[in-house]
Amino acid sequence: MSRYRVNFAKEILGVPFTIGCVEIARARDAERALRAAELRFARLYGLDDWRERADRAVIESRAGI
Template sequence: MSQYRVLFAKQILGVPFTVGTVEITRARDPERAVRAAALRFARQHGVEDWRERADVAALDAATAPAS
């Protein structure tokens, strides 16, 4: 299990502005980390779907596992 940081950003005129980050301490793979982070981000912001507050969810390059 690996540790991940997922960045959530809102794009304005094609430029991404980070609106939040979520740390996932244990996930089997990057896809599961992004799904878990999306759920946590939505709960933190009191919305049904994370896309109401952000346009993009991506792994932070520094925390992505090396293959």
């Protein structure tokens, strides 16, 4: 199990602006962590889908932290 951080950004004129980030403490793989972060981000902002607020989700592994 690894730790992950997913950064959500809105792209304006080709420049990404970070909207928020979600930490996933444990996930089997990056795909599962991304899905969990998308759901958590949507719940945090009261949305049906995370894409209503952000254009991109970028995942990074936080192994060893």
